[in-house]
Amino acid sequence: xxxxxxxxxxxxxxxxxxxxxxxxxxxxxxxxxxxxxxxxxxxxxxxxxxxxxxxxxxxxxxxxxxxxxxxxxxxxxxxxxxxxxxxxxxxxxxx
Numbered sequence: 001x002x003x004x005x006x007x008x009x010x011x012x013x014x015x016x017x018x019x020x021x022x023x024x025x026x027x028x029x030x031x032x033x034x035x036x037x038x039x040x041x042x043x044x045x046x047x048x049x050x051x052x053x054x055x056x057x058x059x060x061x062x063x064x065x066x067x068x069x070x071x072x073x074x075x076x077x078x079x080x081x082x083x084x085x086x087x088x089x090x091x092x093x094x095x
Contacts, residue, residue, distance in 0.1 A: 003073055003075075003085070008075055011046060011075045011083070011085050012075060012076050012083070014046055015046055015048060015075060015076065015083040018046070018047070018048045018083075019048065020047075020048040020049055020050040020081065021040045021044065021047045021048065021049070022036050022037050022040060022047070022049045022050070023049070023050040023052075024049065024050065024051050024052050024053075024062065025052060026052075028062070029062050029065060029066065034066070034069050034070070037049060037066060037070055037084075038069075041070055041072055041084060041085075041086050042086075042088060043088075045085060045086060045087060045088050046075070046083065046084075046085045047083070047084055047085075048081055048082070048083050049066065049081070049082050049083075049084065050080050050081055051063060051066075051080055051081075051082055052080060053080075059077075059080070060077075063077055063082045066082070066084065067084060070084065070086060071086060072084040072085060072086035073085045073086065
């Protein structure tokens with residue numbers, strides 16, 4: 001999928017006003033949470049996820065696992081928020 005820097009910049013601008021559609025709680029990244037993220041990214045293409053983790057390394061691992069499992073691109077990660085993008089060939093809202 002490999003997005004260019006210009007495409008990522010445009011997606012970051014679109015994501016700025018988004019609210020998180022999924023929040024990871026104490027249970028962490030469960031199969032149910034991954035299913036919800038999958039549904040959200042399929043419907044919206046560009047989503048924000050709030051990731052609660054004990055430390056920075058755990059947070060990075062969770063964010064990378066979400067991207068791998070959903071076959072999406074990590075657009076941005078700031079604090080506890082991560083932005084993911086996966087193009088929906090039927091929709092193509094942001095291309």
